[in-house]
Amino acid sequence: MRVISGSARRTNLKTVPGESTRPTTDRIKETLFNMIQGELYDCLFLDLFSGSGAIGIEALSRGARRCYFVEQAKEAVACIRQNLDATHLGQKAVVMDCDVLAAIGRLKGKEKPFDFIFMDPPYNFEFHVLDELRQMDYIDDHTVIIVEASKETSFDYLDQFGYEMIKRKEYKTNMHIFIQKK
Numbered sequence: 001m002r003v004i005s006g007s008a009r010r011t012n013l014k015t016v017p018g019e020s021t022r023p024t025t026d027r028i029k030e031t032l033f034n035m036i037q038g039e040l041y042d043c044l045f046l047d048l049f050s051g052s053g054a055i056g057i058e059a060l061s062r063g064a065r066r067c068y069f070v071e072q073a074k075e076a077v078a079c080i081r082q083n084l085d086a087t088h089l090g091q092k093a094v095v096m097d098c099d100v101l102a103a104i105g106r107l108k109g110k111e112k113p114f115d116f117i118f119m120d121p122p123y124n125f126e127f128h129v130l131d132e133l134r135q136m137d138y139i140d141d142h143t144v145i146i147v148e149a150s151k152e153t154s155f156d157y158l159d160q161f162g163y164e165m166i167k168r169k170e171y172k173t174n175m176h177i178f179i180q181k182k
Contacts, residue, residue: 001013001015001025001026001052001054002026003054003057003058003061003087004026004029004030004033004058005030005033005058005061005062006058006060006061006062006063007061007087007088007089008057008060008061008087008088008089009061011061011086011087012086013052013053013054013057013083013086013087014052014079014082014083014086015051015052015079016051016052016073016075016076016079017075024054024055024120024148028171028174028176029054029055029058031169031171032055032146032169032176033058033059033062035167035169036116036144036146037062039115039116039144040059040062040063040064040116041062041063041064042063042064042065043059043063043064043065043115043116044064044065044066044067044111044112044113044114044115044116045059045060045064045066045067045068045114045115045116045117045118046067046068046070046107046114046116046117046118047059047067047068047069047070047118047119048070048100048103048104048117048118048119048120048121048129049070049071049100049119049120049121049122050069050070050071050076050080051071051076051079051080051120052076052079052080052083053069053071053079053080053083053084054083055118055120056068056069056093056118057083057084057087057089059116059118060087060089060092060093061087061089064092064116065092066092066093066094067092067093067094068093068094068095068096068103068107068111069093069094069095069096070096070098070100070103071095071096071097072097072098072099072100074097077095077097080095081095100119100121100129101128101129101132104129104132104133104136105132107136107138108136108137108138109137110138111138112138113137113138113139113140113142113143114138114139114143115142115143115144116143116144116145116146117133117139117143117144117145117146118145118146118148119145119146119147119148120147120148121147123149123150123153124150124153126147126149126153126155127157130145130147130158130161130163130179131161133145134161134162134163134181139181140181141180141181141182142180143180143181144166144178144179144180145163145178145179145180146176146177146178146179147176147177147179148174148175148176149174149175149177150173150174150175151170151171151173151174151175153175155177155179158179162181162182163179163180163181163182164179164180164181164182165177165178165179166178166179166180
């Protein structure tokens with residue numbers, strides 16, 4: 001796994017050993033970032049369930065102003081820190097070593113609205129996270145929430161949460177959906 005583009009281009013990234021995380025492949029990551037590239041410069045990015053930090057690091061490398069990484073697994077947090085050191089992007093990063101739902105609450109009132117929130121939760125956990133996020137002051141009508149999920153995941157509940165799906169990109173076994181508040 002590596003950084004695809006930007007200031008840290010071609011830097012190899014460490015991954016968390018074992019099967020506790022599902023790293024987004026370079027090809028899928030490149031497709032995702034090609035879709036949002038025009039809106040990344042100087043943006044505020046939140047990477048939930050960060051794993052190795054590859055998504056947030058890619059955002060920083062491509063010009064994001066700041067990225068918050070949220071991860072509770074100790075090995076993964078260490079991996080994120082090592083990858084930030086290797087890419088020299090640590091000064092633009094905030095690593096939150098805690099549960100995602102706890103981090104969502106801790107961020108309330110601390111930041112302007114995020115431009116992008118990316119999450120790759122354990123499959124079928126996105127419902128709980130989206131429910132918590134909809135009440136936060138750091139999400140507005142312009143915040144784009146990107147969820148990586150299995151292709152079988154239903155997002156039929158979005159309307160009742162006050163969200164709308166603005167885009168969907170399917171891959172072989174998973175997908176990215178792009179959501180905004182109505």
